[in-house]
Amino acid sequence: MLKIREIEQKDLKEISVLLSEFEEGMPDLDKMKLIYMNYQQNKDYIYLCAELNNKIVGTLTGVVCHSLFTQFSPFMILENVIVLKEKRGTGIGKALIKRIVSVIYYPHFK
Numbered sequence: 001m002l003k004i005r006e007i008e009q010k011d012l013k014e015i016s017v018l019l020s021e022f023e024e025g026m027p028d029l030d031k032m033k034l035i036y037m038n039y040q041q042n043k044d045y046i047y048l049c050a051e052l053n054n055k056i057v058g059t060l061t062g063v064v065c066h067s068l069f070t071q072f073s074p075f076m077i078l079e080n081v082i083v084l085k086e087k088r089g090t091g092i093g094k095a096l097i098k099r100i101v102s103v104i105y106y107p108h109f110k
Contacts, residue, residue, distance in 0.1 A: 058083040060096040
């Protein structure tokens, strides 16, 4: 069963393997851990993962932006929507986006 949830530090190694499909080479796990620690302190970043049969098969990053030009109403940018190559076309990316959309429909988002 597909489960969409926020990432945890224990997921970083598995996510680094997933990211290596997106970029050449393996990401620096130590840098990922540092970024994760910063993320924990900044709630403007939402990192989600898709887990299928206890394996990370997708990720999505949502970044809350605060704009002076939209009457101070925040908006969100979606980044790093990545799905394991052999799982593409199965609705995992759609499930990640559906989950993040449920987060951004709080009253302070436009």
